[in-house]
Amino acid sequence: MKNKYIISIDLGGTNLRIALVDENLLIKDRFVLCTPVFSIKESLISAVVSSINKIISKNNLNKKDILGIGLGLPGPIDYKNGIVHYFPNIPGWKNVFLKDKLQAKLGIKTFVDNDANVMALAESRVGAARGMKHIVCLTLGTGVGGGLILNGELFRASTNATGELGHVPVNQTGPKCNCGGIACLEAYIGNKRIIQQAEKIFRKKITLEQLSALAGQGNRNAINIWKDAGNILGIALSGVINLLSPDCIVIGGGVANAGKVLFDQVKETILKRAMTVQAKHVRIYKAALGDDAGLIGAAILVREGVSE
């Protein structure tokens, strides 16, 4: 029998990434489009459809060679019914039955989920948390997102709105958060907030990469910014650890590249703030799959979805 392939799509506010993935989760072909070009919902869906057709024909395959299509999407998703509720950073999407639309246009079984869930799936199956049963996955970016693997499965609850680690409050009062809440983790350690703080201290424009590099060179101000971020992250995670007692926490995204100074502080704060049994049990890992976590996770979504 001929091998089957999966088509993975990782949609972000900046890039729309499409890949052909084989049954061993190896990426055989890929290309990237620029998301903001498709400002209208219908044009984005058309771009997805033509990209899928293109990657199939370019690789001399037929639709029957494709096990399914998996999409990791930047917003709240109803996995079961295949609905995009909305995208915080892409306008024009409201309760779109994307799974049905794509299946109707392409005739290939399709699965959609939130990007943080898809990343959690990837890190748990073939990444940093491989072999573990209870996993908290965290992405540090403009937003702070998360996915939960409990008893080896994605935990979606009844609402599909789980794992919102960025919106765990860390203080009774504090800065207003994008979600409408107050003093959420994201309001302290979202990319923009860290850069804002850094630019105030260094009195010039600075990127996250530069801030990480400065910390690596021993710059005290840069180190302190990362330590503060690590401490607040450690406090929020202490609550999560006392509640769920995960086997490990996987941290990915741009801010995670700050490296040792950030991770050491997160671990130190957890040992100080979380309960002894849970704090000693949990492992803190950096995400292993980098930028490809979304594509690999979307492929796993298909693989596990078709066998359900």
Added chain:
Amino acid sequence: MKNKYIISIDLGGTNLRIALVDENLLIKDRFVLCTPVFSIKESLISAVVSSINKIISKNNLNKKDILGIGLGLPGPIDYKNGIVHYFPNIPGWKNVFLKDKLQAKLGIKTFVDNDANVMALAESRVGAARGMKHIVCLTLGTGVGGGLILNGELFRASTNATGELGHVPVNQTGPKCNCGGIACLEAYIGNKRIIQQAEKIFRKKITLEQLSALAGQGNRNAINIWKDAGNILGIALSGVINLLSPDCIVIGGGVANAGKVLFDQVKETILKRAMTVQAKHVRIYKAALGDDAGLIGAAILVREGVSE
């Protein structure tokens, strides 16, 4: 075939409660002993064994009429291996194989679990959260404990140390907590802390019951103490809601008797602080089973344990 019975035991720092429960979870007989009388571990175990023998013979039953023994215990428990790690409020217990000990002495299948887990089981199966799938259960007492029902089952993780809602931090800095942490929920709304605050304001000795009564009569100071407690509880729960998106939260224990003023504030804070989808979805209930939750939950522990 003759009906089978279950023997339930609810151990607290003050009372040791024993009950004979039928297959419909009705309590047919019960009695209470005073826990501090049994200051030595062996004497407490002997009291449990003789109480069980006594309730069996008093009701003209034989050991073969007993489906099993269930114990809800006030501390961290390894359910699977039947080990009591320790009791925070009863000295002398350290990694005791209680399940094996009782099974050896009595020849009846035995199940042990943490009291908050047992209460969660009771409220989820026959109490306030009956019929719901994803449930957070909270007990407000000297300590603030909790149990999680996810996908209809108790969530125990790998450590058996889950649901520690009392130890979710609500501030970066704040009062030291009994657990060794800082600014945990329990450090703000544990019984003792609320009474401390109240006695400072009223400048006299006062009980929780009096404080609830005063609030019911419209006393401003009393109302404000309960509103403050409800607000802090609401903030901690907002984090839990954003993380797990439970179908409902069940609140029990002495502080829960403060009633409407406390519950209204909890709900108001959740609507303000938690994310919209999750906050609108979750229901906040008062525990329905009162003091019997522990005995009924221990019986359910047996019923579900023997059929596993």
